[in-house]
Amino acid sequence: MxxxxxxxxxxxxxxxxxxxxxxxxxxxxxxxxxxxxxxxxxxxxxxxxxxxxxxxxKRTQTIGVLFPDVSSMFSSDLLKGIEDIAHERGHSVIVCHTTLSGQRTMKYLQLLNEKRVDGIIFTSEAMTEEYYNVLKEMNIPVVLLATQSYRYPLPYVKVDDKHAAYSAVSYLIQKGHHNIGMISGDINDQLAGLPRIEGYKQALLDRGIPFDEKKVVVSRGFRYEDGIAQLPKLLKQAKDLTAVFAASDEIAVGALSAAYELGIRVPEDLSIIGYDNLKIAEMAIPPLTTLAQPLYEMGKAGTEMLLDMLETGQAVESRVMPHSIVERRTVKPLS
Incomplete structure (x- = not known):
């Protein structure tokens, strides 16, 4: 017994x-x-x-985390930060894979409610009225991670996507590039798609470089396959580009592969800069210069905020995390 x-x-x-x-x-x-x-x-x-x-x-010592794509390197870096802090502070983590499906997200929110999780980290997806109403009824702490909501009063942890994209394009301009194209994510994505396009445009305009819509191609997502498909399209409609800003590292690595197939040398013939600083950026050939989001630190910060809210019952302030350029070998300075 x-x-x-x-x-x-x-x-x-x-x-x-x-x-x-x-x-x-x-x-x-x-x-x-x-x-x-x-x-x-x-x-x-x-x-x-x-x-x-x-x-x-009245505690289960568990928190729920909702990811649109648990298989991505982006999500894995966030999750490592989440789990390290959660376990350090005596909590377990339940991970839910929503696949950006509203129905699936609602199903997982119901499951987390039934499991009586102490709090929820909601990542990389827009907060809808339907989601918010369910979370409000659950009456537990919620933190948004790598996303934010202007409409609903939920604390968040993220990088300023427009400013970060602005920094990436400014870096290319400082290296002597003026004929710069962009492979974007979904333009209807208000969290990462549109803000990164706006940052690209603003960096050009602030330096007197006219914006040309032919120099931007829009992908359905931020995946490797999008980079492979979109680089040839971009080079076909925008001649003589010297550099490309890719809206994610996966897009950028896909573009590297497409350039290789086209016989285009990187960075000798074309410079490419990515966005995220995932592990794949170091593994690429040549290693990818990129705009770094501190994903691991973001995961830690979001979890600390959630557990602080749980322990104190007090609201916490949102955090905008710093970004930086990581120089490797895919950007060539022009004289």
Whole structure:
């Protein structure tokens, strides 16, 4: 028969309430009492029951995370940051793969509600009225990660996409490039698609370079296949480009592959800069110069904010994270 919390309390000569406070890291006991209880737990081989603890303190020590695409390197970097902080602070993580499907997202929100998660991190997707109403009814802390909402009062952690894209294109201009094309993500994506196009345009205009719509091709997403498909299209409609800004590293690496197939040397014939600084940027041939988002740090920051809200019951301020250029070998300076 498995030992119970009552057995631990009896062996340590303390109350059940004291054992419960020690297990849940609550105050109200001495160091010696804690040592005596932990020793009793060890000797008895007691395994705390998470469900039972949850009934007592109304916490399950779990958080839910919703990702549009769990297979992407982008998501994996965020998730590592999330899990490191969650486990450090005694929480487990339930990951949900929504595939940008509204129906699937609603299904997972219902599941997380049934699992009584303590809080939710909502990533890389627009917050709709339908989602928000469900989250409001759940009455638990929510943090938006790599996304934000102007309409709903939810704290967020993200990079300023327009400013980051502006920095990437400005870098190309500083290297002597003026005939710059762009392979964009979905222009209807208000979170990452449109802001990065706007940053591209603004960088050109601020330096007196006219914007030419023929120098921008729009993809359906931000994947490797989009870069392969769109670079030939871009070069066909915009002659004599010296550089290309890709709206993600996966697009950029796809463009590198397409350039190789076309016999175009990078960076000798064409410079390419990406966006994200994923692991694939280091692995590319040649290694990709890119605009870095601190994805791991963003995951950590979002989780810290969520758990702080959970522990204090107080609102937290949103955070705009810094971005930077990581120079590798795909951008050639022009004299």
């Amino acid at each position: 498995n030992p119970t919390i009552k057995d631990v309390a009896k062996k340590a000569n303390v109350s059940i309430a004291t054992v419960s406070r020690i297990l849940n890291k609550q105050p109200g006991y001495s160091v010696k009492t804690k040592e005596r209880v932990l020793e009793a737990i060890k000797e008895l081989g007691y395994q705390p029951n998470a469900v039972a603890r949850g009934l007592i303190n």
